[in-house]
Amino acid sequence: MNMGSFTQQFLQQIINGLSLGSIYSLIALGYTMIYGIIKLINFAHGDIYMLGAFIGFVATTKFQMSFLPALILAMVGAGLAGIIIERIAYRPMRNAPRIAVLITAIGVSFFLEYTMILIATPQPRTFPAVFSPTVYHFAGLVVNNQQILILVSALLLMAGLTYIVNHTKAGQAMRAVSFDPDAARLMGINIDRIISMTFALGSALAAAAGVLVGIYYNSIDPLMGTMPGLKAFIAAVVGGIGILPGAMMGGLIMGLVEAMVSGFFSSTFRDAAAFAILIIILLYKPSGLLGKNVKEKV
């Protein structure tokens, strides 16, 4: 144990912060995509993340799947759940006041949490060790293969998403719908299908985060989505809600700030710092770090 030097401690905290932050980023992406397209803060998003973790859990324990198939199954499963939730709970509310849809989202969140408690019992489950943890030491720093896995998977998924949104026809349609749904419809875009697709993509990313967290912390439970969901929401707002690179950046900032605050000040202030960032951003740059100030037409 020779962790005395400040630089070493600082670098170690960056490693800790990045692995936590990439999880927040993955969840925040879903929040931001859904907000971007139908202006809904989907409070059930944290529970989709939980659902993904549970699908991954069943896949690895009951069907003895290895990491990659389990991850894909969880993403597909949660993607379908996202489509179904949108179809049943949000689509009929498409033209309702926004507050009504927001309340519906909270309802969906509780529905998912307590249905899972009913099915899986509230006891925390232990995620099987899909990877035997290997610890690498270099220059006094400690990194394990799970942290690398989280970071690499998160980056790959984000790169994939960026490609889909920017370089495919469906992505172009998504951007069009988010920009102006009515004009998009006039151009012959099937809005319902694009919205379903957005939910599927966002939910799949959250599910991936769920599986990665299951492997990393190896403990999952039906209420695990509440706090990360909230933090990811802040991350999305910090980066500029509706903006994809903003969500990634916001997530990493949140992870790093939490690690630095608990590492160099006091762990008690960690959550306070996270929420303080939200307040500061809302006060001084309400559209987020990467957001542009758009004047609302009256």
Next chain:
Amino acid sequence: MQTGKKLLAILCLGTMLAGAVTGCGKSGSSAKEIKIGGNLEMTGTGASYGKSSQNGIKLAIEKINGQGGVLGKKLALSVADNKSEAAEATNAMQKLISQDKVVAVIGPSISSCVIATTAVNAGAKVLDISPLGTNPKVTVDQNGKTRAYNFRTCFIDPFQGTVMAKFVKDTLKAKKVAILVDNSSDYSKGLAQYFEETFTKNGGTIVAKESFLQKDTDFKATLTKIQATNPDMIYVPAYYQEVGLIVKQARELGITVPMAGGDGWDSAKMPEIAGKAALNKTFFSSLYSPEDNTPMNKEFVAAYEKAYNEKPDVFAALSYDSTLLIAEALKKAGEVNSAKVAAAMAEIKGLEGVSGKVTFDAQHNPVKSAFIIEYKDGKQSFKTKIEPK
């Protein structure tokens, strides 16, 4: 005419309802069974505690009913879920007392939940016994006065913190200790406070004091900070769900020093969450060991294994003893009267349970011995026993 008819109808309906309500009340009190309430952690972070408690209480009730019950009546259990939260524990207590009309309540086991419920059961003059609420305030109010209707089956935090401080100093020979506390729990803060007092009084130094909150999952930042202070040992008086993750992440960061905590560490989930190898060199103070050799305990362990296919943990054992204590108090009181049962409970001396003999002191705390348990390759093994002063 029409309004007259409506009035008559409302009157009729009112009388019918009133009849129904009083009818219900009567059938509750004239039943041939005595209801005991279980204000238990069936869901939430302490979910495994509630399940074990329920198992223990059921086993005790079966045994008592098999021997003819109490006061010629059978015992029955009604359970209310407190979701491991203080606010829900209060609701559960209200439900048990006003709807289920129980004569006495067992639980909650989480100190902060019991402290929240004390006003409810004291107001209704219903006895509550907490199997594992170890914080001093569970039976004593802020002015130092004993709560007349609150008891516990476990020893209190000062004792757990003191015992562990002695063990760490004398057996582990540690001089510099870091403390990591669950800031959302009275239990955790209580243990830490008494540990620190005893440890520094005996010449030890506390090199770091950090905290976290219930349901946190990432502790690496805090642990990295603790690591930089080079402690000989880390004291983490918290509950198994977070502790399991803390031990796992500490070992991943290369922290190899012993770690220790209180009875919140006692759960079959610990080896699963932390990993068997990571748990080596960890210790906790406990109220019970299934390896204890008393005849009564052997019989209990055998019956429990037969019924539930697992070894009883401390929650099962102490809830079992809590049920025996209530039955004894009922016998002493001679009638099913909550207030009299509470008075009788305070008089109990030397009642043998599976976790040792129970005598209540003036603060309604039992005087009994403590166990230190060590995790070895994921299995709990009995290390040493520390007697009360």
